[in-house]
Amino acid sequence: MAEPTARPKRLQRPQIVLEVVNRIQLSPHLVRIVAGGPGISAVEDNGKTDAYTKMLFAKPEAGLTPPYDMERLREELPLDLLPSRRTYTIRRFDLARGEVWIDFVVHGEAGVAGPWADHAKPGDVVVLGGIGGGYAPDPVADWYLFAGDDSAVPAIFSALEALPKDAVGTALIEVDSEADHLPVDAPEGVEVRWLHRDGAEAGTTTLLEDAVREVEWRPGRVDVFAHGERGAMKALRPYFTRERELEREQLSLSAYWAHGREEDKFQAEKREPIGTI
Numbered sequence: 001m002a003e004p005t006a007r008p009k010r011l012q013r014p015q016i017v018l019e020v021v022n023r024i025q026l027s028p029h030l031v032r033i034v035a036g037g038p039g040i041s042a043v044e045d046n047g048k049t050d051a052y053t054k055m056l057f058a059k060p061e062a063g064l065t066p067p068y069d070m071e072r073l074r075e076e077l078p079l080d081l082l083p084s085r086r087t088y089t090i091r092r093f094d095l096a097r098g099e100v101w102i103d104f105v106v107h108g109e110a111g112v113a114g115p116w117a118d119h120a121k122p123g124d125v126v127v128l129g130g131i132g133g134g135y136a137p138d139p140v141a142d143w144y145l146f147a148g149d150d151s152a153v154p155a156i157f158s159a160l161e162a163l164p165k166d167a168v169g170t171a172l173i174e175v176d177s178e179a180d181h182l183p184v185d186a187p188e189g190v191e192v193r194w195l196h197r198d199g200a201e202a203g204t205t206t207l208l209e210d211a212v213r214e215v216e217w218r219p220g221r222v223d224v225f226a227h228g229e230r231g232a233m234k235a236l237r238p239y240f241t242r243e244r245e246l247e248r249e250q251l252s253l254s255a256y257w258a259h260g261r262e263e264d265k266f267q268a269e270k271r272e273p274i275g276t277i
């Protein structure tokens with residue numbers, strides 16, 4: 001009989017422990033956390049405009065000190081006391097100043113990360129679980145199309161700022177209202193168009209899909225970056241792949257969150273039909 005083998009250990013991303021340096025209310029629904037501290041020396045800019053990190057949030061009552069040994073904690077703690085994992089874009093690496101910026105959608109009291117950012121104050125602990133990312137604007141594209149909701153503002157803005165000054169295209173950004181518009185240093189030839197939910201719940205409208213379908217399709221090779229709520233992304237993928245017949249390399253599209261789902265459930269559902277895009 002074969003020897004029983006130990007349960008394979010899950011790969012743990014190296015954790016980077018920082019602290020809140022500043023909290024800036026950018027708009028009614030977006031809060032910037034500037035994070036820094038000695039741990040910043042472990043942060044590396046990967047050159048992707050959608051660079052993201054898997055943040056870990058521990059409940060104060062768990063009394064944990066980071067970095068968290070997740071493997072051990074999973075064995076020792078009840079599920080509800082384990083740190084929660086949430087994914088966020090690094091809006092800017094300002095390593096010369098020893099800072100990273102992370103912009104959080106504040107979407108009420110539900111969830112972990114949004115409420116945390118809403119109430120964060122200097123000195124609060126920030127735990128980053130590694131840094132990933134896969135997109136930067138294609139330098140040989142003829143034009144660019146960006147589509148997303150508030151959660152994709154950090155990645156879309158980073159991309160707009162990285163474009164060559166003579167780039168052309170359209171950025172469609174869905175927010176609640178005009179109060180959520182933010183300034184961005186986009187090339188003159190890229191129209192930034194804001195779409196308003198006007199009080200409708202995020203993740204319940206067809207605003208983004210409708211606006212994408214109305215974009216005038218320019219000649220030449222397009223580079224598309226579309227990220228946001230799962231329903232909107234599910235509707236957009238066939239438009240790009242079947243109707244516009246884009247090649248794989250021309251399209252960066254994924255769900256950043258799902259209406260009515262906590263991130264853990266939403267991430268787990270990516271392996272089921274409901275979560276497949």
Ligand SMILES: Cc1cc2nc3c(=O)[nH]c(=O)nc-3n(C[C@H](O)[C@H](O)[C@H](O)COP(=O)(O)OP(=O)(O)OC[C@H]3O[C@@H](n4cnc5c(N)ncnc54)[C@H](O)[C@@H]3O)c2cc1C
Nearest residue numbers: 089104105107111112113114151256257259260261262263
């Ligand atoms: C690669 C990647 C990059 C991302 N970058 C960012 C980023 O830079 N900024 C950002 O804010 N988000 C970003 N997100 C989305 C973020 O991870 C999710 O919104 C996450 O669910 C937020 O966690 P939470 O604890 O606040 O809410 P959860 O506990 O996950 O969810 C609680 C409830 O809030 C709802 N909810 C979650 N997010 C939103 C939202 N944006 N608007 C309205 N309702 C919501 C859920 O549907 C659920 O009903 C990114 C996601 C990915 C995969």
